[in-house]
Structures are given as structure tokens and as C-alpha cells.
Amino acid sequence: MNKYVAELFGTFWLVLGGCGSAVLAASFPELGIGFVGVSLAFGLTVLTMAFAIGHISGCHLNPAVSIGLCVGGRFPSKELAPYIISQVLGGILGAGVLYLIASGKAGFELKTGFASNGFGAHSPGGYNLISVVVCEIVMTMMFLIIILGATDERAPKGFAPIAIGLGLTLIHLISIPVSNTSVNPARSTGVAIFVGDWALSQLWVFWLAPIVGAVLGALVYGFIQKDKS
Secondary structure, three states: OHHHHHHHHHHHHHHHHHHHHHHHHOOOOOOOOHHHHHHHHHHHHHHHHHHHHHHHHOOOOOHHHHHHHHHOOOOOHHHHHHHHHHHHHHHHHHHHHHHHHHOOOOOOOHHHOOOOOOOHHHOOOOOOHHHHHHHHHHHHHHHHHHHHHHOOOOOOOOOHHHHHHHHHHHHHHHHHHHHOOOOOHHHHHHHHHHHOHHHHHOOOHHHHHHHHHHHHHHHHHHHHOOOOO
């Protein structure tokens, strides 16, 4: 059970830290942290948890990552269901704590988005469904390539959390305007449950696209890492 509890609290921290930065710290006109700050916040949640629980659970914090690692031969399929359940519960718990904090301010409204992911009218930049799907697939694919490469036994030891955390930061810098950046179904589900309405109706995209991207990332890395000699 320790692995599942670690995944729950790790995903809790990712949602509270990442989405919390967007909801609480990015909205101030003069002092807000903006896209760069939110991107760093998501990267830092993964970096800190990778050092904190990586030796316990592997620090997936993401159903798409768990599926991609399974396809890549780095994770047993029998562990997928409990990992995904733990991650989704952690995401919901993180969103719940964030809601308790954010709702303490006069004028708070969930309809402003609550850091939910969306397309069309609910994309920060107004991007359509095709743009969002392509972006989420490609970003998650690259995230899996980074994870698999950084944790390869041939890679420099001890630096994987830094590479993965900075990789997620870069992904957010690119894709926040497009989809508000998911690449993580648990992160998307946690906040969508509280927003309801459009966030839940569009949630399927942020399960399907990241999972497809993760599988592609595992397959691509499996091809390029082979010894061609």
C-alpha cells in the first residue's frame, strides 16, 4: 500500500501546487506569476516529489505516465489499476483542498475555470479541438521520452528528477495558451469534478490525448534507444 499512498500524496501535491499557483497566484494584475510562474510551479511539484517519493513508487503522478511506462516495459501491468485510482484520488483531494482555500475569497467563482483544461471557448487562447488534441498528444509523447531517457540505466545517475521537472516546465510554457496544459488525466479530472458542466463534458479529451501521446512516446523511445550496432 505504501506505493499507492505515495502516488496519492504525490498527485495531491502536483494539483495543489500546480493548479494552486494558477488559481491563487497568477491572477494578481501587478504581482501575479503569469504563465512562466505556473509552468515553474508544475515542474517544481514533479521535481520535489521525484526526490521525495521516487524511491517508493517511482513518482508517476499521472495515469498516462503509468500507461506509457507499462508499454515501455518499465512498469508491470498488474499495478496499473491501483496506481491510476490512487493518482485520480490524489488529484481530487488536491483540487478539494484548493477549492477550500480559493473559496475563502469574496467573489470566487468556479465558472472562471479553476485551472481546468478545455478547447474552443474554454481554451485560454481559443484553440479548437484539433489543435488541443495534437498539442496534448505531442507534449505527452515528449514527456514520456524525457522520462524514459532520464531514468534509463545508461543515463547519468541522480539527475532524472531535474530533467523531468524541467521538461514539464517547458511543456507548460508551450501549451498553457492552447489547452491550459493537461498531459495528465488525474490533474484534469481533479479540477473538472469541481467545475462540472463544460469541464466534465470536455474531460474525455484530456484522458484520450495524453494516453495516446504516452503510448507513442514509449514506442518512439523503444525504437531510438536500441543498439543499432
